[in-house]
Amino acid sequence: MGPTCDSILQVHPTRRCNLQCLHCYSASGPDQRDQLPVSLLERAITDARSEGFLVASFSGGEPTLYKPLPQLLRRARNCGMRTTVTSNGMLLDQRRLNSLIGLTDVLAISLDGIPTSHNIMRNSHRAFEAMAACLPDVRASKIPFGFIFTLTQYNLNEAAWAADFAFQNGASLFQIHPLEQVGRAAQRLEGARPDDLESAYAYLEVERIRQQYEGRMTIQFDLIHATILRENPRRFFDDRDASDRPLADLVSPLVIEPDGRVVPFGYGFANRYALGFLTTASISQLASAWRTTGYRDLQDLCRSTFHDAAQQRDLPILNWWETLGEHAARPSSS
Numbered sequence: 001m002g003p004t005c006d007s008i009l010q011v012h013p014t015r016r017c018n019l020q021c022l023h024c025y026s027a028s029g030p031d032q033r034d035q036l037p038v039s040l041l042e043r044a045i046t047d048a049r050s051e052g053f054l055v056a057s058f059s060g061g062e063p064t065l066y067k068p069l070p071q072l073l074r075r076a077r078n079c080g081m082r083t084t085v086t087s088n089g090m091l092l093d094q095r096r097l098n099s100l101i102g103l104t105d106v107l108a109i110s111l112d113g114i115p116t117s118h119n120i121m122r123n124s125h126r127a128f129e130a131m132a133a134c135l136p137d138v139r140a141s142k143i144p145f146g147f148i149f150t151l152t153q154y155n156l157n158e159a160a161w162a163a164d165f166a167f168q169n170g171a172s173l174f175q176i177h178p179l180e181q182v183g184r185a186a187q188r189l190e191g192a193r194p195d196d197l198e199s200a201y202a203y204l205e206v207e208r209i210r211q212q213y214e215g216r217m218t219i220q221f222d223l224i225h226a227t228i229l230r231e232n233p234r235r236f237f238d239d240r241d242a243s244d245r246p247l248a249d250l251v252s253p254l255v256i257e258p259d260g261r262v263v264p265f266g267y268g269f270a271n272r273y274a275l276g277f278l279t280t281a282s283i284s285q286l287a288s289a290w291r292t293t294g295y296r297d298l299q300d301l302c303r304s305t306f307h308d309a310a311q312q313r314d315l316p317i318l319n320w321w322e323t324l325g326e327h328a329a330r331p332s333s334s
Contacts, residue, residue: 006082007248008055009048010255011072012267013041017062019088020123023112023150023192025183025267026258028061034258035061038068040278042075044256047283049079052248059086061258064096073103084108086148088122089131089138097141106173107138107145111165113158121150139170146173146218152192153179156202163209167217174213175220176206180322182268193322196315199223203317226316229309236309236320237302242291247283250295254283262286264298266321270328273298301328 014035017028045056056076063069064087076083082105089109100107112121115128122128138145147166149159159176166174179185179193194202203223210219229236242250251264260278263269273294275286305327309318 006055007053008253009053010057010253013066014061015258016065022188023185027184045075052246056081057084064091070099092134094137107143111147113155146171148175151178173218177222199317200315236306242295247287
């Protein structure tokens with residue numbers, strides 16, 4: 001279940017990061033040391049491929065600070081999976097890029113607006129300068145790359161500048177992702193997520209940007225029009241029995257957090273929907289037990305969230321993942 005075209009395994013191998021970004025969903029930072037053993041993650045990737053997952057996506061924390069990252073990328077590629085790495089871009093020197101060449105299908109670099117705005121969000125006066133200084137080496141590496149722009153209540157006017165920066169620097173992808181108030185953002189950026197009106201304006205602006213770069217740069221927007229949601233219910237909830245269907249057919253993305261917790265859909269998703277911990281059982285073992293119990297609860301959650309989201313609304317643009325997470329976090333009625 002989930003409005004994704006691919007079956008995605010999201011791996012967060014560490015919470016260690018060179019930054020303490022205001023909007024970090026995992027509250028990562030230089031003082032964090034949570035990380036998983038590479039052998040555990042290699043087995044998880046192999047199991048995930050046997051369960052039908054086709055994409056292995058690595059984030060964090062800053063994934064390039066996880067020294068065995070190339071080993072995980074190689075395992076995923078050897079399993080026939082496509083790979084993505086999401087980075088703040090500041091540490092992408094030639095040495096690190098060389099370790100990613102041939103193993104990374106898409107490198108996604110964070111971009112939060114004009115340099116001043118980017119530095120404020122990244123909680124560092126040199127975040128933009130250091131990231132931009134690495135871009136010549138990124139281009140020279142020939143690794144396909146793009147930028148992820150975090151949309152807030154206040155920075156839609158900077159989206160066009162960010163898209164132009166991405167295009168001028170050779171990006172093939174520009175992704176607009178709305179701020180979600182989880183992790184550090186819940187404390188540091190209260191009220192900064194885009195509201196319904198701002199999301200509607202963003203929908204129009206993104207369509208303009210998409211037309212401007214059509215055929216030259218892919219534009220991805222992580223909000224959805226309610227009409228599209230209503231017309232495609234099977235993309236959002238699945239009433240079929242789990243039986244012997246592969247796990248990738250039941251939930252995507254599937255997320256591995258730095259403490260080994262395996263959850264559906266997103267980092268920090270409500271614990272009662274978790275499959276369990278990699279430190280106690282393999283993904284295949286967790287999936288076997290979860291199919292008979294947890295999956296029914298997830299079906300009920302997705303169904304009820306869909307019916308609420310599909311109601312007629314004055315402004316039709318919504319964040320499905322955020323809406324789903326909010327429903328999941330509600331106290332159980334049982």
